[in-house]
Amino acid sequence: MFEMHFHNKLVTVGNELSGKLIWYSPDHPLPRQARAFVHWYTEGRGDRDEQTIFTIPLEPEQLIRDQRVDIPFVVTIPHSGPITYNGSLIRVIWAVQAWVKLPRSSKRDNTQTWPFLVMPR
Amino acid sequence: MTSLRLDPKFALNPYLALGWQANPFALGEPVMAQSMWIDRGWSQAPAPAAQQLVQVMGDRGFGKTAHLRYWQAQTGGIYAYYPPGWGRFKVPPVQNIAYWDEADRIPKPLLLAALGQTARTRATLVAGTHTDLSPLAKLSGLAVKTICLPPLEAATLRVWAERQIQAVRLPAVSCGLELLPATVQEIAAIAQGSWRAAADELHIWAAAIAHQAVMGGRDRGDLVG
Numbered sequence A: 001m002f003e004m005h006f007h008n009k010l011v012t013v014g015n016e017l018s019g020k021l022i023w024y025s026p027d028h029p030l031p032r033q034a035r036a037f038v039h040w041y042t043e044g045r046g047d048r049d050e051q052t053i054f055t056i057p058l059e060p061e062q063l064i065r066d067q068r069v070d071i072p073f074v075v076t077i078p079h080s081g082p083i084t085y086n087g088s089l090i091r092v093i094w095a096v097q098a099w100v101k102l103p104r105s106s107k108r109d110n111t112q113t114w115p116f117l118v119m120p121r
Numbered sequence B: 001m002t003s004l005r006l007d008p009k010f011a012l013n014p015y016l017a018l019g020w021q022a023n024p025f026a027l028g029e030p031v032m033a034q035s036m037w038i039d040r041g042w043s044q045a046p047a048p049a050a051q052q053l054v055q056v057m058g059d060r061g062f063g064k065t066a067h068l069r070y071w072q073a074q075t076g077g078i079y080a081y082y083p084p085g086w087g088r089f090k091v092p093p094v095q096n097i098a099y100w101d102e103a104d105r106i107p108k109p110l111l112l113a114a115l116g117q118t119a120r121t122r123a124t125l126v127a128g129t130h131t132d133l134s135p136l137a138k139l140s141g142l143a144v145k146t147i148c149l150p151p152l153e154a155a156t157l158r159v160w161a162e163r164q165i166q167a168v169r170l171p172a173v174s175c176g177l178e179l180l181p182a183t184v185q186e187i188a189a190i191a192q193g194s195w196r197a198a199a200d201e202l203h204i205w206a207a208a209i210a211h212q213a214v215m216g217g218r219d220r221g222d223l224v225g
Helices: B008-012 B014-018 B030-035 B064-075 B108-120 B134-140 B154-168 B181-191 B195-215
Strands: A002-006 A010-012 A016-023 A033-044 A050-056 A069-076 A090-101 A110-119 B052-057 B078-081 B097-101 B124-129 B143-148
Touching: A002 A090, A002 A110, A016 A090, A033 A069, A050 A069, A110 B008, B008 B014, B014 B195, B052 B064, B052 B134, B064 B078, B064 B097, B064 B124, B108 B124, B108 B134, B134 B143, B154 B181, B154 B195, B181 B195
Parallel strands: A010 A110, B052 B124, B052 B143, B078 B097, B097 B124
Antiparallel strands: A002 A016, A016 A069, A033 A050, A033 A090, A090 A110
16 A cells, blocks of 8 residues: 655664655555554563654545555654664664554554664764 | 675564564564463363462463463453552452452452452452462362463473464565474573573574574574575
């Protein structure tokens, strides 16, 4: 349903991540709810931690059937990070995530995730 | 100086180099845990509304919480966890069937009152505990069943680990990895019977193997091909 084009897939803390989310879905009905956001989360042993840094402005009315819709975004990654980390017990993963809810559906019908790297300065 | 040329997708997710979506031993959704269940002889949940205490005993990491959660998914009912510190000062819930985890941390006056209520309402209480609650439960008028979970064995760990690996395997991607019996034996020995410690060690093992695969190494027996 969505595609993602990052302008930079590797960003240092305090700098901007930019890209565009592209909607094109000729085969599905228009969603009644849609959300896209930039977040980080942990994965591994122990409780999951997560924080949404930026919500990409996105309304279902923007999405048009059979028509490609570009949704550009720019977000500044906080100086405090965290940075992307692949450790033995946990990982810290940064990603853009988008999901939609289709008509007559209460759950998220399509969740897509596009990871990117956050590095120290 | 060595120049490394890493595939960027492996920097984003090193487990892709093994044909995995993620580390198989990461903690996941409870739903996933249900499908990964290993029967150790107590898979059938206790009957609700039976005026009884079923106490599940075992050392830390032996699987008490896993059993309580597995049964709760079958029977419904409330689950209450008692943390160390002030968080343990909460009234234990009583329903047709209720699950109290780390029940030995419940302050005695609250415990006695809730056991009495369980008996009066002919409910079932399932408790994960490190100490024997049967004297207090019998005093309150409850029948008592005690389950003592045994320590983890290497053979069982291997079956579970293989299932975990299978669950994260990407379709149509060859894995090139074998979890060797010697590795499982070594991890089971380090874990000293604890599932939690074994899963931690397996997570570390998988992270190391993924790192090695990304770097192109082949010096551990677990990576083949």
